[in-house]
Amino acid sequence: MxxxxxxxxxxxxxxxxxxxxxxxxxxxxxxxxxxxxxxxxxxxxxxxxxxxxxxxxxxxxxxxxxxxxxxxxxxxxxxxxxxxxxxxxxxxxxxxxxxxxxxxxxxxxxxxxxxxxxxxxxxxxxxxxxxxxxxxxxxxxxxxxxxxxxxxxxxxxxxxxxxxxxxxxxxxxxxxxxxxxxxxxxxxxxxxxxxxxxxxxxxxxxxxxxxxxxxxxxxxxxxxxxxxxxxxxxxxxDVEINKKGAEPLDKSVSAVPRIDKNSALEKGIVIVDTRPVDNFRTSHLHGAMNIQDGDKFETWLGSIIGPDEPFYLIGTDETSLDTLIRKAAKIGYEKNIKAALLPPDQMPEVLPEIDRSDYKFHPDHYSIVDVRNWGEVNENKIFPHSISIPLPELRERLGDIPTDKPIVVHCAAGYRSAAATSIIAGKINSVPVYDLGEAVVEVVRRKAKV
Known part of the structure; x- marks a missing residue:
């Protein structure tokens, strides 16, 4: 056997x-x-x-x-x-x-x-x-x-x-x-x-x-x-799909539309940009969400995007785009893809870089948003006055974020904060939105030594 x-x-x-x-x-x-x-x-x-x-x-x-x-x-x-x-x-x-x-x-x-x-x-x-x-x-x-x-x-x-x-x-x-x-x-x-x-x-x-x-x-x-x-x-x-049985994989993913990278995109449709955060930060489309390709891409895609919600999918190159479509199919989201495309030539939006020295010595100058899960927050709240909004809840709770100060977003290591920063910046433009990114790891270490 x-x-x-x-x-x-x-x-x-x-x-x-x-x-x-x-x-x-x-x-x-x-x-x-x-x-x-x-x-x-x-x-x-x-x-x-x-x-x-x-x-x-x-x-x-x-x-x-x-x-x-x-x-x-x-x-x-x-x-x-x-x-x-x-x-x-x-x-x-x-x-x-x-x-x-x-x-x-x-x-x-x-x-x-x-x-x-x-x-x-x-x-x-x-x-x-x-x-x-x-x-x-x-x-x-x-x-x-x-x-x-x-x-x-x-x-x-x-x-x-x-x-x-x-x-x-x-x-x-x-x-x-x-x-x-x-x-x-x-x-x-x-x-x-x-x-x-x-x-x-x-x-x-x-x-x-x-x-x-x-x-x-x-x-x-x-x-x-x-x-x-x-x-x-x-x-x-997915429970409902599995109860019925899914279409054959290759047939379903081959039906995903591919469009030219400079095609006009329909307004009101979510844009999922899977490029690394450094690429996204320096140039992206207005309102795009930075859900980076990685080991947990499909989980975060299905946590942020609803099962009936169409979206455009941007990949770094043709190979990664093929992989991403198949990852989306693993959770039954290939039919949600309005179209797949490579990065357009013109992506005018930029995310600002935080002044680390100002933030380090004057954290009260900022509204801090913690997008970790509730279990992580309950175990260890990194910043005492931060607002806790787990990433899966963020799109529905944007109204809970104060806009009287610049906004700083953090998670535990940087992946979720990149996605969250892109979501917030796409909807709030009255104040700067900063991603603390991997720098939060150093903050945690510093606190542990105190």
Whole structure:
């Protein structure tokens, strides 16, 4: 038996292939199916099945495309309400992969329709379990993503109680040697305390995972619903797409319009400029948002831009533009792209540079906006009199920013403050808007020494 993990660092998403005697099943595939086809070819295997542990909120799955291309059967819980061809896969159901078995366990908690998949080897021994977003290394799935999305909705407190019983009655009773393969690693917004490790064992999680410690149900619920990370705007949108099944990737991205870099752009349409901050600062289009290309581009794109909001996409060159379109497609945003283009020849807008010495000695001369997440702010407020507006909330809360002084924006390292500065400067022109950028790191170090 071969179990192989495919990992997308940008979305902290893990998917899997299980191969036994020339037959292969894919679990929780990413938007691009090609790596699974390549792996099957390399191992001289036939893809016969795709299993969805739940309708994912943070990425678009290629389950329907794999089915259409290979004829593989899609398996999902009957509770999911899938609108694509599939076979239901719930408690008591078994998929025979040659002489091994994949058994379904209904494990509601992250979502009402979550399942885990227990692998039983050719000797009848419990070998591994694919836990989807139910159990992570060091954490369990957040319970607040299905209050308004999916075939079945439920309050976060209800799902947290279900998670308590799923973990204690279904997962914690498994043999300690069973290997745990989760759908996410560190950085995923589907959990709040995910370990850097990408696999574990039931025994290790029983010893180390805070959520599996002995506690009352009410205590577990209180812990699980508190201090969860922010929810990007696109999460509910992706649940609905995955419930229906997405269009084939290549067909969808090839339909994105490409226009000449000097074309007139329609007024009122958001412009997403992905160039490095130094390039953006010296020249950009009026109102453009600087969401830089990087490991977390798709997460911030889907946190700042709404799922029904069209936008122009500017990339540094043709290669990066191709990559960016495919990144947008990973969260189902390729259809939002009004057009993709290279940087225009004329970009007259410039962001001013802050006078660091004046700011260092006279911070009261400025309105300081902290765009970090609430958890970061609550743990350590860097500037006592700053206004806290997390980046995902910024466009809706621009009216909360005073305009009687120059504005300084900061985050933890510079990426989010660059995006936030561009958003604020695009709407507020009565005072200068400065990006503290990476200089905030030195401020933090200086405070730590005091």
């Amino acid at each position: 071969i179990i192989h993990q495919f990992y997308d660092k940008g979305l902290a998403h893990a998917s899997y292939a299980v191969i036994r005697l020339g037959k292969m099943i894919v679990i929780d595939p990413a938007r691009d199916p090609q790596p699974y086809y390549d792996f099957a070819t390399f191992n001289d295997a036939e893809i016969i099945g795709v299993i969805e542990t739940h309708p994912h909120a943070d990425f678009i799955s290629s389950h329907l495309e794999i089915h259409q291309t290979t004829g593989a059967t899609i398996y999902a819980s009957k509770l999911l309400g899938a609108e694509y061809p599939h076979e239901t896969f719930d408690d008591g159901d078994i998929i025979h992969l040659a002489d091994i078995k994949l058994k379904a366990l209904n494990t509601p908690g992250h979502s009402p329709d979550s399942i885990c998949i227990l692998v039983v080897d050719e000797n009848g021994n419990d070998k591994a379990i694919f836990t989807g977003d139910t159990l992570f290394v060091g954490d369990v799935g957040r319970p607040d993503l299905r209050e308004n999305a999916g075939n079945i909705t439920a309050a976060k407190e209800v799902l947290a109680r279900q998670m308590y019983h799923s973990t204690r009655e279904k997962l914690m009773t498994l043999p300690h040697h069973v290997i745990v393969y989760p759908a996410h690693g560190p950085g995923s917004l589907c959990g709040k305390n995910i370990s850097p490790d990408l696999e574990s064992t039931i025994g290790h999680e029983l010893r180390e995972n805070y959520a599996l410690k002995f506690m009352k149900e009410s205590t577990f619920v209180d812990i699980l619903v508190s201090d969860q990370p922010f929810m990007p705007k696109y999460f509910g949108h």
